[in-house]
Amino acid sequence: MPIDPVELSRELIAFNTINPPGNELGCILHLEKILSDAGLQTSVQRFAQDRANLIARAGDAGRLPLCFTGHVDTVPLGNAPWSVDAFAGEIIDGKMYGRGSTDMKCGVAAFVAAVGNMVEQLEGTSGVVLVITAGEEVGCEGALHLVRAGIPGRTGAIVVAEPTSNSALVGHKGALWLRLTLKGVTAHGSMPHLGINAAFKAARALTALETFQFNVAPHPWLGAPTLNVGTVRAGLNVNSVPDLAEIGIDIRSIPGLDHSRIQEHLKAELGDDILLEPIVDLGAVWTDPSSSWIKDVYSIVRDVTGDEHGLNPRTAPYFTDASVLTPALGNPPTIILGPGEAARAHQTDEYCSVDRIREASDIYSRLAAKWCGRSE
Numbered sequence: 001m002p003i004d005p006v007e008l009s010r011e012l013i014a015f016n017t018i019n020p021p022g023n024e025l026g027c028i029l030h031l032e033k034i035l036s037d038a039g040l041q042t043s044v045q046r047f048a049q050d051r052a053n054l055i056a057r058a059g060d061a062g063r064l065p066l067c068f069t070g071h072v073d074t075v076p077l078g079n080a081p082w083s084v085d086a087f088a089g090e091i092i093d094g095k096m097y098g099r100g101s102t103d104m105k106c107g108v109a110a111f112v113a114a115v116g117n118m119v120e121q122l123e124g125t126s127g128v129v130l131v132i133t134a135g136e137e138v139g140c141e142g143a144l145h146l147v148r149a150g151i152p153g154r155t156g157a158i159v160v161a162e163p164t165s166n167s168a169l170v171g172h173k174g175a176l177w178l179r180l181t182l183k184g185v186t187a188h189g190s191m192p193h194l195g196i197n198a199a200f201k202a203a204r205a206l207t208a209l210e211t212f213q214f215n216v217a218p219h220p221w222l223g224a225p226t227l228n229v230g231t232v233r234a235g236l237n238v239n240s241v242p243d244l245a246e247i248g249i250d251i252r253s254i255p256g257l258d259h260s261r262i263q264e265h266l267k268a269e270l271g272d273d274i275l276l277e278p279i280v281d282l283g284a285v286w287t288d289p290s291s292s293w294i295k296d297v298y299s300i301v302r303d304v305t306g307d308e309h310g311l312n313p314r315t316a317p318y319f320t321d322a323s324v325l326t327p328a329l330g331n332p333p334t335i336i337l338g339p340g341e342a343a344r345a346h347q348t349d350e351y352c353s354v355d356r357i358r359e360a361s362d363i364y365s366r367l368a369a370k371w372c373g374r375s376e
């Protein structure tokens with residue numbers, strides 16, 4: 001029985017993998033069973049209680065394999081009530097509803113079905129490796145565990161099945177989230193001169209951050225790096241001098257702008273009195289759209305969807321596991337291409353178009369066949 005990507009999407013949505021805490025193990029073991037039954041070699045990497053990544057391999061001769069990757073954790077449901085069951089995978093008007101449908105269980109189901117249904121065809125070829133991760137939504141935790149363990153080695157190219165409406169995107173910015181800590185000395189609110197107010201230190205830092213310049217030329221397609229102050233906290237009660245302030249900043253970086261250089265630059269601007277700690281540190285991803293594999297991808301996508309990528313390469317607004325996987329797998333060309341719609345990700349009543357799930361599965365089979373020299 002061939003694996004049906006739409007039915008599999010529904011099965012994956014039924015697992016509650018809201019992160020935190022994740023609890024992806026059940027979903028991962030379900031996929032492991034399907035893939036090993038289909039004839040792939042599988043291995044499960046457990047990295048915490050009820051949390052695991054899955055690697056599956058088909059074919060292993062010749063050049064490096066093509067990698068498909070996706071995560072199975074989801075964000076929480078949010079405060080607004082859903083009008084459908086968030087775990088039922090119900091199809092209404094050609095849309096499959098559920099938390100994690102668009103981001104990105106339908107994408108995972110599409111490549112699992114594509115590869116699971118062509119295992120015999122991949123035998124004796126360079127083949128395909130599937131990297132299915134847990135814990136992407138809180139900073140690519142699962143991918144980091146894989147990479148630390150040296151799994152899965154090098155690959156020749158990477159397809160990240162995050163939501164792009166089946167358009168092939170060639171990169172995204174990096175993310176550097178920093179916690180800035182400023183220390184003061186507490187005192188009674190009636191005698192502020194006896195203390196050192198950490199809130200005033202934070203105020204001076206905020207002014208410097210507002211005018212911070214990266215001093216790099218914008219990337220031709222990803223644009224300029226950005227800096228946002230997302231959180232500011234100081235003080236426990238109104239009648240004390242705060243002895244601690246914390247500022248949370250979100251920097252989105254571009255290729256060639258090294259994160260350690262940004263941190264040095266910030267320290268120079270803000271002074272030694274500030275402790276700077278990275279919370280999330282993920283590099284930008286970029287593949288030259290004129291490379292030969294990207295041309296193959298564009299032509300396959302055009303054949304399946306009719307979408308012309310034309311001259312303007314497209315990029316993703318969000319970051320993906322590719323920030324971790326691409327450098328760890330030898331910096332191969334990387335695309336982001338999946339059936340979900342980026343605008344539906346993380347929303348109430350999240351859904352994915354059923355037609356797009358089938359289309360994505362078709363694109364992935366053709367990509368795998370082309371990579372392994374088994375097409376046309």
Ligand SMILES: [Zn+2]
Nearest residue numbers: 103104136162
């Ligand atoms: Zn995602």
